[in-house]
Amino acid sequence: MKTNYILNILFILFVFLGLNACENVRSGGVSKSSDSVVTKKVPVIHKKFGIAVDSFKEVKGEIERHQYLANILLPHGISYQKIASIVKKSDSIFDVQDIRAGRPYTLFCSKDSVEEVKYFVYQPDEINYVVYDLTDSIHVYMNQLPVTKKEKTVSGVIDGSLYAALDDAPNGVQLAMKLGEVYAWDIDFYRIKKGDWFKILYEENYVKDKAIGVGRVKAAIFNHAGHHYYAFYFKGDSSEGYFDEHAQSLRKEFLKAPLKTYTVTSHYTMRRFHPIQHRWKSHLGTDYAAPTGTPIMSTAAGVVIASRYTKFNGNYVKIRHNSVYTTQYLHMSRRAVHVGEHVGQGEVIGYVGSTGLATGPHVCYRFWKNGKQVDPYDQDFPPAEPVAERDKSAFMTLVKQEKLQLGKTTVDTVSKIRI
Numbered sequence: 001m002k003t004n005y006i007l008n009i010l011f012i013l014f015v016f017l018g019l020n021a022c023e024n025v026r027s028g029g030v031s032k033s034s035d036s037v038v039t040k041k042v043p044v045i046h047k048k049f050g051i052a053v054d055s056f057k058e059v060k061g062e063i064e065r066h067q068y069l070a071n072i073l074l075p076h077g078i079s080y081q082k083i084a085s086i087v088k089k090s091d092s093i094f095d096v097q098d099i100r101a102g103r104p105y106t107l108f109c110s111k112d113s114v115e116e117v118k119y120f121v122y123q124p125d126e127i128n129y130v131v132y133d134l135t136d137s138i139h140v141y142m143n144q145l146p147v148t149k150k151e152k153t154v155s156g157v158i159d160g161s162l163y164a165a166l167d168d169a170p171n172g173v174q175l176a177m178k179l180g181e182v183y184a185w186d187i188d189f190y191r192i193k194k195g196d197w198f199k200i201l202y203e204e205n206y207v208k209d210k211a212i213g214v215g216r217v218k219a220a221i222f223n224h225a226g227h228h229y230y231a232f233y234f235k236g237d238s239s240e241g242y243f244d245e246h247a248q249s250l251r252k253e254f255l256k257a258p259l260k261t262y263t264v265t266s267h268y269t270m271r272r273f274h275p276i277q278h279r280w281k282s283h284l285g286t287d288y289a290a291p292t293g294t295p296i297m298s299t300a301a302g303v304v305i306a307s308r309y310t311k312f313n314g315n316y317v318k319i320r321h322n323s324v325y326t327t328q329y330l331h332m333s334r335r336a337v338h339v340g341e342h343v344g345q346g347e348v349i350g351y352v353g354s355t356g357l358a359t360g361p362h363v364c365y366r367f368w369k370n371g372k373q374v375d376p377y378d379q380d381f382p383p384a385e386p387v388a389e390r391d392k393s394a395f396m397t398l399v400k401q402e403k404l405q406l407g408k409t410t411v412d413t414v415s416k417i418r419i
Contacts, residue, residue, distance in 0.1 A: 077116035155199035185252035236391030247387035262288035314356025
């Protein structure tokens with residue numbers, strides 16, 4: 001009897017404790033007592049340019065004309081001595097002399113009467129920014145804002161020039177320049193014809209939902225004189241660049257022209273009336289007119305064999321590319337290379353001018369093959385290396401996908417789908 005009584009008591013205790021435990025679980029593990037647990041909220045840390053900004057006063061501005069680093073920092077408790085140290089510390093990261101009027105900056109200052117600058121952030125362009133950390137010892141570094149990309153297409157029909165065809169498109173000038181770079185070896189955009197047409201698949205860059213310009217051209221088709229010129233950007237294990245639909249490189253041994261933007265004022269000819277000497281004579285070069293100071297590029301890699309001034313040629317540079325080809329660039333305002341230098345294709349070797357026997361700013365481009373001056377437009381240059389065999393399958397898959405995005409394009413569809 002006594003044993004049964006004890007067992008009943010234990011059973012009641014067991015049930016009571018079990019129910020209490022369940023109640024604790026349902027109430028989030030908090031026991032029914034006056035000592036309740038308070039859940040603390042984790043504070044949100046707001047950051048700009050990677051800086052926790054809540055404890056600072058933020059001052060935004062734009063660089064004004066004739067405004068320098070000292071003009072900005074002195075009113076906020078930074079001494080001349082410290083500014084000198086900042087300039088020296090910044091030298092290997094960003095030259096403060098490159099700070100330009102109109103570009104934005106942000107000051108993060110202490111929240112007191114002094115408002116001493118703790119961080120100075122300068123944005124040289126839409127993507128990059130320079131941080132001057134002045135909280136303790138001076139620390140300078142560069143970083144980038146996150147960039148997102150959106151795929152877009154644009155198309156047009158040539159009525160005058162490529163620039164005119166893209167005139168109404170957002171970032172039309174950028175697109176024209178990029179397309180010119182893609183086809184620099186195959187198409188002379190100053191010889192294109194009325195009725196030629198194109199379509200471009202490209203990336204547009206965005207920072208915080210703001211369009212900041214054109215990214216990479218991913219694929220394009222350009223119909224010139226009835227011939228399709230395809231271009232596909234591809235990067236594989238052993239291949240990178242622009243290739244045609246047959247996996248051949250668009251890059252050739254020589255560029256079509258030594259300038260990115262120009263007007264051809266005189267072609268290679270055996271009979272031309274000279275505008276200064278006033279007599280008929282041969283003109284064994286091609287004249288490209290452009291504003292004074294326009295960069296002149298080497299049309300192929302090579303070694304500088306002449307960089308000098310003469311009475312008729314003015315400032316000129318001559319480059320030997322191999323045992324077969326040599327090029328020369330005349331009438332420069334100034335030269336940018338010296339004899340013996342190795343230059344790469346597209347490297348700037350000088351700037352357009354009108355020195356020597358010249359009526360206006362231009363570059364006379366001359367071309368030698370096996371020691372004889374020839375017309376470069378009559379030459380058929382071999383392409384660079386094609387897509388590597390190990391990358392061929394991946395490349396052909398990309399071509400198939402991007403041809404679908406370019407669509408079954410004709411001059412009629414282009415005129416309809418413009419942008």
